[in-house]
Amino acid sequence: MPDSSPARPETARRALPIETFDNRTGGDALFRAVGHPLAVEPARKLAAELAAKGPVAIYDPFGAWAAVSALQDFSSVKIAGLYGQNHAHIGREIAGLKVQPVSRIAASGAKTIFVAAFDAEPLIAQIKPWLPDGVAVATLDAMRIPDALITDRKRYLSTFNFVTNLVLFVDEPQRHTRMVSANYWAGYGAKNVRAWFRLFDADGQELATWDETLVPGVSAFTVDSREVRARFGLGDFTGQLFIHMIDVTGHDVLKYALDFWGADEITCTHDANPWPADYYAGIPAPRPAERVRVWVQNAHSCPIPADGVKFSRMGTDAWVPMKAPIPGFGMRAIDMGELLPSLSWPQQIEMDAGKFAVRPRYEVEIAGKRHVAHANVERSDLKPDADIAKLGADFGKGFILPAPILPLADFTGVALPTPMARGQATLPLIARFYDKDGALAREEFLGNLARDHAREVPLTADLAGGYGHVELSYDFRDGGAGDGWIHAIFRYARKAGAAHAAETSFGSHIFNTALVFKNEPQSYIGRPPGLTTRLFLSLGVNAQDAFCHLIYPASTPWRKTSETVLELHDATGTKIAESSLAIPCSGSRLWRVSEHFAKADIAKAANGGYVLIRDRSCRLFGYHGLAEPDGRFSLDHMFGF
Numbered sequence: 001m002p003d004s005s006p007a008r009p010e011t012a013r014r015a016l017p018i019e020t021f022d023n024r025t026g027g028d029a030l031f032r033a034v035g036h037p038l039a040v041e042p043a044r045k046l047a048a049e050l051a052a053k054g055p056v057a058i059y060d061p062f063g064a065w066a067a068v069s070a071l072q073d074f075s076s077v078k079i080a081g082l083y084g085q086n087h088a089h090i091g092r093e094i095a096g097l098k099v100q101p102v103s104r105i106a107a108s109g110a111k112t113i114f115v116a117a118f119d120a121e122p123l124i125a126q127i128k129p130w131l132p133d134g135v136a137v138a139t140l141d142a143m144r145i146p147d148a149l150i151t152d153r154k155r156y157l158s159t160f161n162f163v164t165n166l167v168l169f170v171d172e173p174q175r176h177t178r179m180v181s182a183n184y185w186a187g188y189g190a191k192n193v194r195a196w197f198r199l200f201d202a203d204g205q206e207l208a209t210w211d212e213t214l215v216p217g218v219s220a221f222t223v224d225s226r227e228v229r230a231r232f233g234l235g236d237f238t239g240q241l242f243i244h245m246i247d248v249t250g251h252d253v254l255k256y257a258l259d260f261w262g263a264d265e266i267t268c269t270h271d272a273n274p275w276p277a278d279y280y281a282g283i284p285a286p287r288p289a290e291r292v293r294v295w296v297q298n299a300h301s302c303p304i305p306a307d308g309v310k311f312s313r314m315g316t317d318a319w320v321p322m323k324a325p326i327p328g329f330g331m332r333a334i335d336m337g338e339l340l341p342s343l344s345w346p347q348q349i350e351m352d353a354g355k356f357a358v359r360p361r362y363e364v365e366i367a368g369k370r371h372v373a374h375a376n377v378e379r380s381d382l383k384p385d386a387d388i389a390k391l392g393a394d395f396g397k398g399f400i401l402p403a404p405i406l407p408l409a410d411f412t413g414v415a416l417p418t419p420m421a422r423g424q425a426t427l428p429l430i431a432r433f434y435d436k437d438g439a440l441a442r443e444e445f446l447g448n449l450a451r452d453h454a455r456e457v458p459l460t461a462d463l464a465g466g467y468g469h470v471e472l473s474y475d476f477r478d479g480g481a482g483d484g485w486i487h488a489i490f491r492y493a494r495k496a497g498a499a500h501a502a503e504t505s506f507g508s509h510i511f512n513t514a515l516v517f518k519n520e521p522q523s524y525i526g527r528p529p530g531l532t533t534r535l536f537l538s539l540g541v542n543a544q545d546a547f548c549h550l551i552y553p554a555s556t557p558w559r560k561t562s563e564t565v566l567e568l569h570d571a572t573g574t575k576i577a578e579s580s581l582a583i584p585c586s587g588s589r590l591w592r593v594s595e596h597f598a599k600a601d602i603a604k605a606a607n608g609g610y611v612l613i614r615d616r617s618c619r620l621f622g623y624h625g626l627a628e629p630d631g632r633f634s635l636d637h638m639f640g641f
Contacts, residue, residue: 014308015354016300017066017094021275027252030064031276032162033118035071035300037198037206037242037329038145043072043301046142050114053136054078057110059102060094061085061123065116068140069095071302080110085127106132115139118156149196151247159252162244165274166297166358167258168331168372169199169241171225171234174262179223179241180538181256182610183214183573184641188250195221196244199228201237204298204330208232219573220538220610240297240331255639257538259626260372266626267371267502268634273359276300279378280351281314282418282489282505283362285343286336291365293333294349294375296357301328304356311339314348314419315452326356333363346416346456348489351375367499373636376487376505382421384481387517388474394515396556397432399482401472401508402621403490404549404588404635405433405459408466413459413492415470419451420487420507426450428480433461435468438552438587446472448480459490469551469588472508484508484520494631502635504623512558512585512618521555521619524640533564533615535638539593539605540626546593548638549623550613552583560585563617568597571608577601583620592627613638 018031033039050056055078058065065082068074082097083105084090092099105113105127113135117123120139131137144156152158170177185193193214199207208228214221223241228234245254254274260267276299286292294311298304304326310319311334320339326332336349343349351360363372391398405413417427427449433441441461449455459470474482486508493501509530510520516528523530539546552562564581579596583589593602593611602609613622625635 014305015278016070016356018070018355019067020277020355027159027275029157029159029162031067031071032164033157034068034143035302036145036162037301038149039143040301042143046138047072047074047076050074050112050138051076051078053112055080055110056112056114057105057108058082058114058116059105059127060099060116062117063089064140066094068116071300080108081105102127103130105130110135112136112138118144149244149246160248163248163252163254164242164244165254165256165271166299167241167243167256168295168297168361169225170238170260171229172236172238175265176225176261178225178259178261178541179256180259181221181254182536182641183217183219183221185245185248185250186216186573187218190247190249191216192247194246196246197223198242199237199239200242200329201239202331204327207234207237207239215572217573220569220571220608222608240329242329251641255641257624257636257639259540259634261541264369264632265371266628266632266634268625268636269361269372269374270636270639271359271374273377276355276358277353277377278355278380279422280353280360280375281348281378281420282376282487283336283349283351284364284416284489285340285345285347285349287345287366289366290345292336292362294336294351294360294362295331295333296322296326296360297331298326298329298356299358300356303327308354308356310352311336312350312352313340313343313452314350315450319352346454348416348418348454350378364501364503366501369499369501371502373503373505376420376507379421379485382483382485383423384483386481388482388484389476391517395510395513395517397471397473398510398555399474399484399486399508400511400553400555401486401488401506402469402551402553403488403504404551404590404623405461405463405468405470406492406549407590408460408463410495411492412495413490415457415459415472416489417446417449417453417455417457417472418487418489418505420485421483424451424483424485426480427453427486428474428476428478428482429472429486430475431457432471432473433463433468434471434586434588435463436465436588436590438584439464441468445475445477448478467590471553492635494633500631500633502625502633504636506637510555511621512554513556530619533613533618533620533640535613535620535622535640537611537613537624537638539609539611545626545628546611547591547625547627548613549588549590550581550583551588551621552585552618553621554585558585559617562615562620564613564615564620566596567612567614568601568605569610569612570605576604
C-alpha cells in the first residue's frame with residue numbers, strides 16, 4: 001500500500017555522542033558507568049564542586065568528555081579549555097570546545113584540572129610536569145559507584161563491572177509482569193553472583209531499590225511485579241526495572257525473558273540487547289481497528305528531548321519526532337496511529353532512537369486484547385557484501401532465518417521481511433516451507449524486495465503432520481545484494497474463538513555446516529563454526545503449559561537427526577529429570593513440557609524451574625511460549641548461553 005502522506009524533510013539528528021556497541025570489540029562500558037543510576041548524585045556533587053572552583057581545564061586523554069557532558073549536566077562549570085594527548089584528537093570540536101595539546105594546559109589559567117577518566121592516578125602523574133603550581137585536580141573517579149557493585153576491582157571500565165539491562169516492568173489491576181533469567185555465569189565458574197535492582201516509574205522516579213544473591217549453580221532467577229509491589233507497598237506502576245549483575249564472569253550480557261499476564265492476556269518478549277542504538281526497525285504499522293504503541297525506554301539519566309527520538313515509514317526518511325520529552329530513566333508509550341496516521345500494515349516503521357533508548361517493545365491491541373513484541377537493532381555499520389552471492393553450493397542455502405509454522409488447523413501465520421541495516425536497499429529472498437519431518441513442501445520466490453516494500457508472506461503449505469517451519473534465505477536471480485542480516489516479523493493468531501495473537505522477530509545465521517564464512521556459523525562460546533545448542537526454556541507459572549517449537553535448520557546436509565537432550569531443572573539448578581528428542585534435519589518439533597516429563601517432576605520444578613535444551617551434534621533454533629486452555633498463548637524466540 002503506497003504512502004499517501006506528503007513527504008516531510010528529515011529533521012536534524014540529536015543523537016547522543018556515546019559509544020555503546022561495536023561488532024568487533026563488543027560493548028562499551030563508559031556510557032554505563034557515567035550514566036548509572038548510582039552515578040547521578042555523585043555527578044551533581046562533582047559538577048557543583050567544579051563550578052565553585054573554576055575556571056576548569058578539562059584533560060580528556062581518551063575522548064570521554066563528549067559522553068560525560070552529554071549524559072550528566074556540567075553546564076554550570078566555567079571551562080577554560082579542553083585538552084588531549086592523542087594526536088588524532090587534537091583540533092576536534094567536542095561539545096563546543098576545540099581539543100588542544102595537553103602540553104599547553106598550563107596556559108589555560110585554570111584553577112582546577114578535571115581529568116575526564118576513571119582510574120586516573122597514572123594519568124595525573126603523566127601530565128604533572130605540565131600542570132600549574134597549586135592547581136587542584138579532580139577526576140571521574142568521584143563518580144564511581146559503590147565498590148559493593150564492582151566485579152573487577154583492577155579496571156573500573158571492565159564490561160564485567162557493568163553487566164546491566166533495563167526491563168519494561170508493569171503492575172496494574174489487569175496486568176502484571178514476570179522477568180525470568182538464569183545464573184548462567186555459574187557455568188563459567190562465577191561464585192556468589194548477586195543482582196542489584198532499581199525500579200523506576202514512567203517519569204524516572206525511584207520506586208524501590210534492593211539486591212539479592214542468586215542461588216549457586218546454573219539456577220533460574222525471577223522478578224515478579226506482584227511480589228515487588230507487595231514487598232514495597234507500591235501502587236500501580238508502569239516503568240523500568242534496572243538490573244546490575246555483580247561478581248559475574250564468562251558473559252557480559254544479561255539475557256532474560258519477560259512474561260505479561262492479565263485477565264485476557266498472556267504474552268512474552270525476550271531481550272539480550274542492552275545497548276542503546278541509533279536505529280531500530282521491525283515495527284509494524286497498525287491494521288485497521290488495531291492500535292500499535294512503541295514503548296520508548298530512556299536508558300540514561302539525562303532526558304530525551306522531544307525531537308531526540310523520531311519515527312518514519314521504512315524507506316522514506318520522513319521522520320516525525322515525539323511530541324514531548326522523556327525524563328531520565330523514564331518511559332513513554334508512543335501511539336503509531338496518532339504519530340503516523342497514513343500508515344497501515346503491511347507497511348513498516350523505522351525508529352531513529354539517537355542512542356537514547358534500549359531496544360523498544362511495541363504493543364499491539366485489537367478487540368481489547370494486547371500482545372507485546374520487540375523491535376530489533378537496525379545496524380548502521382553493516383554494508384552489502386558481494387561475497388554472499390558468491391558462496392556457492394558448498395554453503396548450500398547459506399544464511400537462513402527459520403520461524404515456526406504453527407498447526408495450520410488452529411493457527412494462521414504471516415511473515416513480513418524487514419530491512420535491518422541502514423544501507424540495505426533491497427531484500428532478494430526466497431521462502432522455503434518444510435513439514436515437521438524436514439520434507440520441503442514448497443518454495444516461494446519473493447523477488448528482489450525494495451526497502452520500502454509492503455509484502456506479507458502467508459505461512460501456509462500442505463504440510464504432513466499439520467505443522468512445520470519456514471526458512472527465509474537469499475535468492476539473487478533478480479539481482480539485489482545481501483548483508484547476512486535477514487529479518488522478518490512473524491505474526492500468529494488463533495483461527496477460532498477470541499482474538500488471541502502473538503508475534504516475534506529475529507535475524508538469520510548460517511546453520512550446521514563445517515565451513516566458516518567470516519563469523520558464521522556463530523557459536524555461543526568460542527570461535528565459529530557454532531555446531532552445538534544450549535537454550536533456556538522458562539516454565540512460566542504453570543509448568544505444564546510451557547511449549548517449545550524447536551527447529552533444526554541446515555545450510556548444507558548435516559546429521560540425519562539431532563541428538564537433543566531436554567533437562568528439567570528446579571529453581572536451584574538441580575536436574576530433576578531428562579528426556580530426549582530426535583529432530584530430522586530441516587525439520588522441527590512442537591512439544592510441551594508435559595509430554596516429556598511426569599507431573600510429579602514438573603511439580604518439583606514449579607516456582608522458578610526451567611528446561612535446558614542441549615545438543616552437542618548440531619545448532620538448533622527455538623521459540624518458546626505458554627498456552628492456556630482458553631486459547632491465550634505467547635511466543636518469542638529463545639535465548640541461549
